[in-house]
Amino acid sequence: xxxxxSSWILSSARNSIVLQQKGRLxxxxxxxRHKIKWxxxxxxxxxxxxASCSLDNTFSLKKAFRHTSTEEExxxxxxxxxxxxxxxxxxxxxHKILDLNCKSANSVLRFESNQLASNTPIEDxxxxxxxxxxxxxxxxxxxxxxGSACAQAVSERLLHYIAVSLMSRQTLExxxxxxxxxxxxxxxxxxxxxxxxxxxxxxxxxxxxxxxxYWQHLLDLDIEPGFSLEEAMISAFKRLDSDIxxxxxxxxxxxxxxxxxxxxxxxxxTACVAHIDGVHLHVANTGDCRAxxxxxxxxxxxxxxxxxxxxxxFDESEIRRLKREHPRSEEKTLFVNDRLLGILMPSxxxxxxxxxxxxxxxxxxxxxxxxxEALNIYQYVPPNYHTPPYLTAEPEVTYxxxxxxxxxxxxxxxxxxxxxxxxxxxxxxxxHLTELNVQKPQLAFEKPVNLGYMHNLLLQRxxxxxxxxxxxxxxxxxxxxxxxxxYGEVDQEKLAxxxxxxxxxxxxxxxxxxxxxxxxxxxxxxxxxxxx
Numbered sequence: 001x002x003x004x005x006s007s008w009i010l011s012s013a014r015n016s017i018v019l020q021q022k023g024r025l026x027x028x029x030x031x032x033r034h035k036i037k038w039x040x041x042x043x044x045x046x047x048x049x050x051a052s053c054s055l056d057n058t059f060s061l062k063k064a065f066r067h068t069s070t071e072e073e074x075x076x077x078x079x080x081x082x083x084x085x086x087x088x089x090x091x092x093x094x095h096k097i098l099d100l101n102c103k104s105a106n107s108v109l110r111f112e113s114n115q116l117a118s119n120t121p122i123e124d125x126x127x128x129x130x131x132x133x134x135x136x137x138x139x140x141x142x143x144x145x146x147g148s149a150c151a152q153a154v155s156e157r158l159l160h161y162i163a164v165s166l167m168s169r170q171t172l173e174x175x176x177x178x179x180x181x182x183x184x185x186x187x188x189x190x191x192x193x194x195x196x197x198x199x200x201x202x203x204x205x206x207x208x209x210x211x212x213x214y215w216q217h218l219l220d221l222d223i224e225p226g227f228s229l230e231e232a233m234i235s236a237f238k239r240l241d242s243d244i245x246x247x248x249x250x251x252x253x254x255x256x257x258x259x260x261x262x263x264x265x266x267x268x269x270t271a272c273v274a275h276i277d278g279v280h281l282h283v284a285n286t287g288d289c290r291a292x293x294x295x296x297x298x299x300x301x302x303x304x305x306x307x308x309x310x311x312x313x314f315d316e317s318e319i320r321r322l323k324r325e326h327p328r329s330e331e332k333t334l335f336v337n338d339r340l341l342g343i344l345m346p347s348x349x350x351x352x353x354x355x356x357x358x359x360x361x362x363x364x365x366x367x368x369x370x371x372x373e374a375l376n377i378y379q380y381v382p383p384n385y386h387t388p389p390y391l392t393a394e395p396e397v398t399y400x401x402x403x404x405x406x407x408x409x410x411x412x413x414x415x416x417x418x419x420x421x422x423x424x425x426x427x428x429x430x431x432h433l434t435e436l437n438v439q440k441p442q443l444a445f446e447k448p449v450n451l452g453y454m455h456n457l458l459l460q461r462x463x464x465x466x467x468x469x470x471x472x473x474x475x476x477x478x479x480x481x482x483x484x485x486x487y488g489e490v491d492q493e494k495l496a497x498x499x500x501x502x503x504x505x506x507x508x509x510x511x512x513x514x515x516x517x518x519x520x521x522x523x524x525x526x527x528x529x530x531x532x
Contacts (some may be wrong), residue, residue, distance in 0.1 A: 022263070035186040079101055079496040088479055091115040092472045093194045095128070097137075097521075105401060107161050107278055108137050111192075113516040114474035116415075116482070118506045123148040124374045124413050124514040126153035127268075128190040134166045136277030138189075141271045141289050143342075143413040147251050147376070149263035150351035153244065153269055156199050157207055161240045162273065163188045164438040165232035169224065172215050179212060203257050229275060230397040235361040237271070241350050241393035248353070249365060252483070259375055261366075263455045264378045268344070268352035272411050273309060276518070279528050281306045281409070284395035287346035290417050294408045304422045304429045305406075307398045310414075311348040314336040318347045325487040326387050333384035341382045341390060348392055356378060356389035406527040407433075409518040410469040412477075414513030418480035424488070429517060432476050435469060 028388040029483050079087075096110040098519040123144035130137050138159050144151030164172070171186075178185045200207070217239075225234060248265040263399030270287020283291045285308035293305040322334050344355060352361060357379050364504040366372055366379050400406075408429055417423070474494055480488075483495030501509060 021257075027271070035120075039127070052161060056317075062515060073468070074315055081492070084495060084499060086473050088116065089114070089470075089472065091124075091194060091196070092475055093128075093192070094472055095192045100154065102454060105521070105527070106137070107521050107524050107528075108276055109175055109519045109521040111139065111516060111518045112472045113194075113514075114406055114472055114473050115514045116358055116478050116512070118415070118510050118512045119148075119224065120503050121148055122512050123151055124415070124512040125151040126514050126516055127155045127159050127165075127273075128192040128516065129159050129194070131163055131166070131254065132187050133171050133273065134163065136275055137282075138273060138275050139409075139411055139415055139516050139518055140164065140271060140273040141411045141516060142272075143287065143289050143415075145226050145268050145270075145349075147263060147267035149260065150244070150265075151205075153200065153260075153264045153270035154240065154269050154350050157211070158236065158240055158271060158273060160188055161214060161236035162233055162275065164211060165218065165227055166229065167215070167220075167237045168226060170218065172219055174216065176212075176219065200260060202254075204245070210247065214239055214243070229277075229280070229282050230399065233273070233275065233282060233397050234395060237350075237395045238285060238394050239285060243515075244351055245353055249361075256371070260489075262369060262372065263375055265351055265353045269348040270346050270413075271351050271393075273395075274307075274409060274411060274518070276402075276409075279525055281307075281400045281402055282397055283400075283411075284397045285309075285311070286348040286393050286395045287311050288414045289412065290422075291409060291411045291413070292422050292426065293406050294429055295403075296405050296407050296430070298405070302426055304426045305400070306422060307400060309396070310346075311396070312346050313340070314530075315347075322347065324389070326390070330384060330386060334390070340385065343382050344391070349392065350393045350416050352391050355382075355391040358388055359385065366492060402520060402525050404522050404529070406518060406520055406525070407522065411478075411518075412515040413511070416481055416511035416515055418475060419484075419513075420477070424480075425477060428477055428480055429473055432470075432473050436471075473517045477517075478513050481513060482491040 023175060041346050043476040047299065072089055086329055091114050093113040094110065099104050111128060113128065115122060115124055115126065117124075125144065125148070126143040127140040128138070129144070140155065142151040142155045142158075167175075175185055175188075226232075244265055246263075248261040252261065268323055272283065272285045272287075272289035272291050273284045274291060275284075286292065288310040289308070291307040293307060295303045300418060309317070313319065318334065322340075325330055326334060334340065339345055340347050341355065344352065349398050357365075362379055362381070366377070369377075372378070409423055410429065412425075420428075470479060479490055479495065483490040483492070485491040498510060
């Protein structure tokens with residue numbers, strides 16, 4: 001990015017109406033003569049009241065590097081390479097899978113993840129876990145809008161709901177007995193978390209009680225042999241969204257818990273969760289996060305296999321579904337300006353009760369709440385709101401049987417896909433894998449090993465560029481997403497400018513980005529087919 005372009009960005013920002021928050025999600029475009037004005041429908045949601053912990057510093061750009069306003073007089077897009085790396089790598093998470101006590105070899109070799117904020121605080125969330133009472137691993141990416149509250153709650157709870165849905169009746173009975181006898185409950189999941197990941201500690205007990213009500217419901221159903229994996233994922237998504245809706249309606253004496261429930265229900269989140277068990281891969285998607293497979297073909301080329309479709313106004317199947325669910329008289333008003341009711345880009349999401357509840361219920365809940373304006377929650381009924389609900393959290397589940405040529409799975413929020421195509425992302429991951437393999441240091445040493453020989457090896461390694469390569473593939477993808485020029489190469493000046501964009505401008509140029517890449521153990525997958 002040249003200085004001219006950098007100056008143009010700053011100048012255009014100072015002379016235009018800046019969209020704070022996710023403008024593309026909760027906004028109305030109002031033509032006014034020769035100008036386009038944007039009216040925000042929902043303001044930025046404060047996640048925690050002052051008495052509790054704050055997310056302001058979680059994966060957010062360090063204040064030393066990032067400007068807070070386009071009105072600053074001393075404005076610079078300059079960052080050193082080390083500062084760029086510090087920012088990009090702050091949210092890195094990686095985990096290698098060790099099969100120490102597993103009954104069967106794991107098809108997951110390792111996973112790598114990262115996040116980069118545009119909003120302050122970041123509205124994306126991610127989860128990764130190993131199932132302890134059943135088999136398999138789960139990975140989730142959650143893209144929040146109108147605040148981070150809903151994405152935070154869903155990231156904490158959804159994997160537990162899926163795990164409970166997959167448990168046998170005997171296991172559920174054992175857990176229920178332990179709770180009744182006030183004994184320690186068997187752990188359900190082993191979570192793989194970043195040190196900066198936060199959770200709603202103030203409301204954990206209520207979340208557990210509602211999860212318990214759910215497994216009691218499953219016991220009452222008395223289904224044998226239980227849900228299929230697809231049924232379990234659909235049931236878990238729908239039940240959690242229902243609980244989010246009911247929790248905010250229930251009487252609550254604790255004001256802090258009440259406020260959190262309000263913020264969760266009146267914000268929203270899309271979700272994409274993958275469950276991997278041996279060669280069996282299931283992906284449940286609600287909204288516009290996306291999951292794709294990187295496939296290494298026999299001729300050495302790489303191909304892309306999409307496992308989800310974006311649920312929005314650009315998907316014909318979603319348009320047909322919504323038209324079936326609402327009267328013909330509403331066909332022309334279901335999507336306005338490519339948004340659901342002119343408001344929301346995704347057509348499926350958790351929370352967002354203002355697009356699910358009746359007008360009367362919304363009014364009743366907000367009227368009986370404390371100072372909701374302090375929480376930036378306002379009652380807003382969009383035009384042509386006649387037959388709610390218009391929004392659902394029910395996921396679309398895709399099943400894929402892994403093959404030896406399926407090398408990796410990428411799950412990411414739409415902040416990545418807005419910048420890079422599916423094919424480009426797979427190419428970047430494949431190229432990164434090749435570079436890492438080429439640049440591995442040689443293990444065979446000449447004997448005797450002397451200092452000069454070791455020095456030459458280090459020089460060779462340095463010349464191959466290992467020092468500048470991102471070890472975490474998610475970081476590599478984010479770097480390219482915000483820094484690529486028209487030739488597909490990272491432009492350091494553009495990268496620095498995109499990272500130093502002030503808070504009141506960043507969202508106009510990039511969204512929060514969350515990426516998780518799961519690498520498969522090809523040997524384990526191929527052994528499965530040899531043995532079967």
